Amino acid sequence: MMKNVLLGTVAVLLIGVAMYRFFRGKAEDAPPSGGLTFVCSRCNLKFEVTYAEWDRITNDRRLFKVPDQHTKTLLIKCPKCNDFTAHKYEEPEPPPPEGATPPPQ
Numbered sequence: 769m770m771k772n773v774l775l776g777t778v779a780v781l782l783i784g785v786a787m788y789r790f791f792r793g794k795a796e797d798a799p800p801s802g803g804l805t806f807v808c809s810r811c812n813l814k815f816e817v818t819y820a821e822w823d824r825i826t827n828d829r830r831l832f833k834v835p836d837q838h839t840k841t842l843l844i845k846c847p848k849c850n851d852f853t854a855h856k857y858e859e860p861e862p863p864p865p866e867g868a869t870p871p872p873q
């Protein structure tokens with residue numbers, strides 16, 4: 769009798785873990801929300817640009833600047849300085865494994 773209760777408890781635990789993994793996996797597959805993070809090189813202000821806004825900016829030559837044609841660094845207006853001093857903020861990433869193809873820029 770005790771053995772059956774124990775087996776039942778183990779089964780419930782296993783189902784719980786499976787369900788937890790299932791739902792957690794689903795949540796991780798969701799596309800990242802928000803937008804792109806920019807940082808101002810003058811005042812260090814970090815601000816977010818939504819993907820819709822980013823589309824609008826890149827479609828209007830007056831809303832961005834490319835001061836360096838070699839690196840193609842794109843500068844947008846910092847809301848605080850009101851000048852083209854903000855560039856895309858890149859989280860420090862670990863280097864890709866040897867032989868891996870670099871991600872498209």
Ligand SMILES: [Zn+2]
Pocket residue numbers: 808809810811812813846847848849850853
């Ligand atoms: Zn600024």
